[in-house]
Amino acid sequence: MTDDNKAALTDMEERLRRAMPLIDTPESLSPDAVAEKLRESSHERKTPIYVYFRNAVAAVLILAIGFGAVRASSVIFGSGAKKADDGYGSASYDVSENVIAGEGNKEEVSDDGIPSSYSAQSSQTNGAVITASEDIEIMKGESIHLALSAGYDGIVEDHRSGDAKVCAAEMSEADDGSTLITIEGVSPGTAEIYLMRDGSAVYIIRVTVTE
């Protein structure tokens, strides 16, 4: 980069700095207002224990009646590498989740502070009970690695873009003994990967591969 270019970029930074001054927070976000709001929400969370028990029983009954079976929840977490959108460098990929069984959405903030939103659902797929799912988007040629804390004994891939192989998935054992799953984008399209336990698919990863 020439000195002229560097100077031009520095000038642009300065102009941006002037165009984006720090803004005072509105009254609704003042520390006092926030403390009050947090106290209120903490108070609201103090629900009588019988309510949790009642809701838990109701949820189990609904699931049991609706799907015939409820699988225990599983845990998936991990990290890996991901190419940046433009192919330059790489970006880290982290997920952490306490997967719940049942229908609905659950939003989690993982240990490292990255909030992750996952849908967890129960449904019958080819006779198997799926207790949780995750959507992943990767680029063609990119690989991601997920470490699985729960014991899965196999994977089944289902490609849904004609005969083209959308992604390749492989299970392996990490140095620390946990199970790793590596997913590589092969061609654009969508695919599903089922994580199997005791012959049933208990976790579904929907993979979208982009160019």
Next chain:
Amino acid sequence: MDPELCRRAKEGDADAFASLYETVSSKLYSTAFYMLGRKEDAEDIVMETVTDAFSEIRSLREPAAFEGWIFRILMNKIKRRRKSYIGEDLELQPDLISSDKGDRDEAVALRQALAELPQQDRSILVLDILGGYRSDEIAGMLGMNPNTVRSRKVRALEKLRRMLGEGQYDRR
């Protein structure tokens, strides 16, 4: 970051958490505003961030990492909120910038150009310029490689220059 405040916040002390939040409140709100372009959405997102952070602060191991940690939560929320904007133009609110006419026009043009950058580039510039974060800190907040942050920042600045230089924006 005060470890004692952090310890009390982890025990559910809302006032202690609010004191931690106070150290970053203006940066959080400004970042949300420049990323989303709407005061109301910025307020919502910051409040959501604060609520989530308070309920999850027990998972924060190092008090010193508080700022980066809460910014990561914010940036993820912004990313999700931005997805709901698809097809909508960012609403620019120039009342929050300089009252000087020349500066004001320049700021409006720059912010319009900034709004048209890809989200990741915009995030990098806002965190760098507004927050004063280093590329490795931004990388941690956005889940990127520090080298990628640096290269994307340069390209984003070049892109802004081209956008402004092409006369795409009325700078009067």
